[in-house]
Amino acid sequence: MSDLKTYLSQGTHWGVFGGGFDPPHTGHIALAKSLRDSANLDGVVFVPSFRPPHKSQSKTSFTDRVAMCELACDSDGDNGSPLIVSDVESKLKTPNYTVEVIEYFQQSFPNVRFSVLIGADNLEILGSWYRIEDLLRLAGLIVGSRPQYEQKLKSDIVNTIPEELRNKIQIVQSPLIDISSSTLRELMRDESQTPLERHSESHDEIHSEVHLKVAQYIQDHKLYKNR
Numbered sequence: 001m002s003d004l005k006t007y008l009s010q011g012t013h014w015g016v017f018g019g020g021f022d023p024p025h026t027g028h029i030a031l032a033k034s035l036r037d038s039a040n041l042d043g044v045v046f047v048p049s050f051r052p053p054h055k056s057q058s059k060t061s062f063t064d065r066v067a068m069c070e071l072a073c074d075s076d077g078d079n080g081s082p083l084i085v086s087d088v089e090s091k092l093k094t095p096n097y098t099v100e101v102i103e104y105f106q107q108s109f110p111n112v113r114f115s116v117l118i119g120a121d122n123l124e125i126l127g128s129w130y131r132i133e134d135l136l137r138l139a140g141l142i143v144g145s146r147p148q149y150e151q152k153l154k155s156d157i158v159n160t161i162p163e164e165l166r167n168k169i170q171i172v173q174s175p176l177i178d179i180s181s182s183t184l185r186e187l188m189r190d191e192s193q194t195p196l197e198r199h200s201e202s203h204d205e206i207h208s209e210v211h212l213k214v215a216q217y218i219q220d221h222k223l224y225k226n227r
Contacts, residue, residue: 004045007084008109011042015142016105017117018047018089018098020181022060023218024072025209027179032083035117035142038172043082044117045105046073050089050096060223062090068214075211099135106138115140119174123153127160136165144174179209188224 008014017032024046032044048065049058058065066087073083088104089096098116105114116139123143126132135141145153153171161169210218218224 004084004086004109007043007082008045008112011081012111013040013042013113013115015039015041015044015115015117016047016098016102016139017044018049018101020058021046021048021065021069021072022058022181023065023184023210023214023223024069025179025181025184025214026072026211027209029072029083029211030175031119031144032117033080034174035144035172036081036083038174039115039142039170041081041115043084046083046085047088047101048085050087050092051094062087064217064221064223068217071213071217072211075213097130099129099131099138102135102139113140114138115142115170117142117144119143120145120149120153123156123169126156133162133165136161136168139168141169143169143171145171146173184209185224188218 015032015036017028017035019028021028028046032046035041036044046069048062048069050062066085069085073085088101092100092104102114102116105112116135118141120143123145126141129135143153150171157166157169
């Protein structure tokens with residue numbers, strides 16, 4: 001597990017990227033890196049959900065999803081500021097909400113500013129987030145979007161967020177990530193080959209969508225079969 005205290009003491013503005021990460025794929029890493037670089041963040045903390053309030057409980061254990069996130073971040077190998085992983089949601093009351101994660105981080109690291117990282121699809125449902133106004137008072141929101149969608153997203157913000165909080169939301173250009181964890185789970189469940197076997201074949205779907213160490217972990221722990 002990443003040593004948060006050591007990492008967070010090395011910067012003043014960190015991104016927080018939450019999700020099921022079931023499994024973490026290269027799209028997650030690409031989005032985190034893109035938003036990190038666009039917003040000049042000192043790093044990104046991946047926060048796997050322990051018991052998300054709006055989704056059914058994952059069949060993949062929290063321990064496995066944390067471990068896969070660690071492997072995905074460690075495998076990335078770029079020279080930018082760090083991507084690290086926190087199991088903080090297992091320490092909070094459940095179900096877990098983003099605002100409570102940010103409250104925990106701010107109480108633990110009062111000298112660090114935090115911003116929540118999301119994709120454009122999540123902005124459409126932002127008004128339904130638990131204590132969204134409290135969240136925006138505590139932290140910024142960095143939204144990854146393609147340029148052609150920016151105007152619509154700005155309209156969504158105007159229609160959803162009180163005027164005094166709109167400046168807490170930053171829309172930045174990010175790559176189009178057409179990968180979904182649910183689709184990957186279906187592929188890995190239905191394919192006769194394991195992700196690791198598929199990794200040995202150049203330019204196949206799994207090879208491009210999960211890191212090799214994640215594929216190895218999935219095979220070793222027999223994940224996503226017979227679901």
